[in-house]
Amino acid sequence: MSIGFGIFLFVVGAVLAFALNIQVDWIDLDLVGYLLMGAGVVITIIGIALLLRRRTTRTVANTTVDPASGSQTTRRETSAPDSPDVV
Incomplete structure (x- = not known):
């Protein structure tokens, strides 16, 4: 979303700076266009x-073996940096 908003601001600024030939006494539209x-x-x-x-991303795999039953359990988790750390 921020990439699209940045492109939108650039286009609006280019229109103000280069396409409009309107003179307003209280604001410089060229400067506003360059700032945008x-x-x-x-x-x-x-x-x-x-x-x-x-x-x-980060992937964590844990393998545990239950000594009583001899079964093996594998747990895999994938996390992105903005999600909480997986222990």
């Missing part, structure tokens, strides 16, 4: 970094 384009780039980069970090 910069914010869009920063948000897109942060979104990509968070997306890459989220894809890292």
Whole structure:
């Protein structure tokens, strides 16, 4: 979602900076457009970094043998970095 929002801000900023030729006395639309384009780039980069970090996973496998019955139990769990650690 943050990547799409960053692209949206960049596009709106580009429209304000390059496509509109409106003069407003109380605000400089070119400056606002450049600021929105910069914010869009920063948000897109942060979104990509968070997306890459989220894809890292960790797999834990535990194997136990019950001495009384001789049965073997295997438990496998996969967790992402933002979920609690698996013990």
